[in-house]
Amino acid sequence: MSGVILEADDLHLRFGGVQAANGASLKVAANERIAIIGPNGAGKTTFINLCTGYLKPQSGRVVFNGQDVTRLSPQAITRLGIGRSFQIPQLFLDNTVIENLLLALSAREGSWSPFLAVQRHPKAEEMWALLEMVGLKETGNRIVRELPEGMRKLIDIAVALALEPKLIFMDEPTSGVSSTEKFQVMDTLTRVLDARATTAVFVEHDMDVVARYANRVAVWTGGRIAHQGTPEEILSHPEVRETVIGVGV
Amino acid sequence: MARQLVFGLALIAALAVFPLFSPWSTVILTVALCEGLAALGIMVLLRAGQVSFGHGLFFSFSAYAVAFLAAAKVGHEALVLIPVGMAASGLLAAIVGLFVVRYRAIFFGMLNLAISMVFFSLLEKLFPITGGADGKRVPRPTFAGIEFGREQFELATFYVTLVLCILAALFVARYLLSPGGKALEAIKSNETRLEYLGVSPRKVLYGAYLLSGLLAGLGGAIIALVSGHVTPELAYWVRSGEFVFIAILGGIGGVAGPFLGALMFQIIRGYAAVYAPETWHAVLGVMLLIIIFFAPAGLYGIVAGKGGKPQREEGGR
Numbered sequence A: 001m002s003g004v005i006l007e008a009d010d011l012h013l014r015f016g017g018v019q020a021a022n023g024a025s026l027k028v029a030a031n032e033r034i035a036i037i038g039p040n041g042a043g044k045t046t047f048i049n050l051c052t053g054y055l056k057p058q059s060g061r062v063v064f065n066g067q068d069v070t071r072l073s074p075q076a077i078t079r080l081g082i083g084r085s086f087q088i089p090q091l092f093l094d095n096t097v098i099e100n101l102l103l104a105l106s107a108r109e110g111s112w113s114p115f116l117a118v119q120r121h122p123k124a125e126e127m128w129a130l131l132e133m134v135g136l137k138e139t140g141n142r143i144v145r146e147l148p149e150g151m152r153k154l155i156d157i158a159v160a161l162a163l164e165p166k167l168i169f170m171d172e173p174t175s176g177v178s179s180t181e182k183f184q185v186m187d188t189l190t191r192v193l194d195a196r197a198t199t200a201v202f203v204e205h206d207m208d209v210v211a212r213y214a215n216r217v218a219v220w221t222g223g224r225i226a227h228q229g230t231p232e233e234i235l236s237h238p239e240v241r242e243t244v245i246g247v248g249v
Numbered sequence B: 001m002a003r004q005l006v007f008g009l010a011l012i013a014a015l016a017v018f019p020l021f022s023p024w025s026t027v028i029l030t031v032a033l034c035e036g037l038a039a040l041g042i043m044v045l046l047r048a049g050q051v052s053f054g055h056g057l058f059f060s061f062s063a064y065a066v067a068f069l070a071a072a073k074v075g076h077e078a079l080v081l082i083p084v085g086m087a088a089s090g091l092l093a094a095i096v097g098l099f100v101v102r103y104r105a106i107f108f109g110m111l112n113l114a115i116s117m118v119f120f121s122l123l124e125k126l127f128p129i130t131g132g133a134d135g136k137r138v139p140r141p142t143f144a145g146i147e148f149g150r151e152q153f154e155l156a157t158f159y160v161t162l163v164l165c166i167l168a169a170l171f172v173a174r175y176l177l178s179p180g181g182k183a184l185e186a187i188k189s190n191e192t193r194l195e196y197l198g199v200s201p202r203k204v205l206y207g208a209y210l211l212s213g214l215l216a217g218l219g220g221a222i223i224a225l226v227s228g229h230v231t232p233e234l235a236y237w238v239r240s241g242e243f244v245f246i247a248i249l250g251g252i253g254g255v256a257g258p259f260l261g262a263l264m265f266q267i268i269r270g271y272a273a274v275y276a277p278e279t280w281h282a283v284l285g286v287m288l289l290i291i292i293f294f295a296p297a298g299l300y301g302i303v304a305g306k307g308g309k310p311q312r313e314e315g316g317r
């Protein structure tokens, strides 16, 4: 595969009696949109945690752009250009939406002068533009705590995108988003990702979303990939249809 | 914002003229401002959700540094002794900080307490050097090269302290609005996300710790000069607890809070000593209860019109 930017190789991690990663391997090429599907408890979130430094594997390694990042901290990995959003949004709840983004901007730009008000960051407009792109401009001055889960999901992703990562992991970006709005949200995200040439790996439960927005699908079961291929291949695969998607889908 | 500004200016103006009408208040007000500085340091850490029960360490370290230098006639000038004392505490905070910023919540609080208690007992036990429980006298230094009499010296110190407090408060206010200040709040609200912004929470907290040590050091240096005497009591855990008390009483919503708290604390202490010498700690306790239940944003919250609600258990993340 040409242009591989991330390679996770044979990751193992055991929590007590649970083998949450059991030989998980994945190669991600630049500009791919990889959907990870699989039942709850398959180890999808664990895989993201391993790739982004939140968890360290007991064996195996993660290489990003030729650099071994297996043992690096989330901070170091983030600075190398891997961003992530969370299954449960991780935001600064008592701050406004724009402040969440402005802190991300400041982190990206290394703007730590104690005399610079975060609101007056010279590139603050860029964050308003990002908010507008994801359709949340009106919420900019709202306190995050007051917003519904669906919006928080999107803000969580916007915060990750504010860092301009080369690769972003999104853990169930459309969960908590109503089914009528899922396509709209994914259209928006895809547009931003395309505009910035950002590679994306996302966990998704909605097969319509997978069919429409992924160019490759990895089926997770028991802490590793059981099948992978194009959406057409995977979604028509009899075994996957039965075990992961459920009969009748 | 306007209301806070007006209030801040009114507070400064009132403080500035008060000693002119009642000279007896000069030293008390200076002491209150010194404690306010230390409480301002506590407030900075509280923004990160961390409480230090050991900032008497930096308060006393600076005070003793000033006492030694003044006694040794090395620095016999207040305007030199103050920054030097402050720098000494800053240096100590730079060392202690390396260690404590790895911990959070109760561990952070208790570690600070433990280190300050070690220093307290050193001050008490190393009698030949520190003068033990009796402490050390601090000879009155010159002020801007001038040998003042006692009252003029006190007055000059008060006004310099007031200016330093204003500068410190302005700086902290700017800092809290800056990305570093927001990152500091992020330690309280979501450290995970902060890490995933590529920011080291430890570094952020370390910076804040350094600042809080410098603020407590500034207060300590001045208190050594105005009281003319330092004792281990400055390092005692009760003193450290008072700083936390003052910060909560005054409120941490704005930089005027700790100073309001310190003034109120001095008023209570002053009156209680006269009217309720046996029960004044009870007065303080009741006061704190009232604040926690009815005005959790502290006196500043009342003045700035931000009452707030007492923080209770989090409703699941």
Ligand SMILES: Nc1ncnc2c1ncn2[C@@H]1O[C@H](COP(=O)(O)OP(=O)(O)O)[C@@H](O)[C@H]1O
Residues within 6 Å of the ligand: A015, A018, A019, A020, A038, A039, A040, A041, A042, A043, A044, A045, A046, A047
């Ligand atoms: N920090 C943890 N401690 C213990 N067990 C965990 C932890 N994180 C995940 N697990 C377990 O690992 C398995 C995989 O979890 P997870 O990666 O969250 O699955 P998924 O995201 O695919 O639903 C589950 O059985 C889960 O209970």
Ligand SMILES: [Mg+2]
Residues within 6 Å of the ligand: A044, A045, A046, A087, A171
């Ligand atoms: Mg999951």
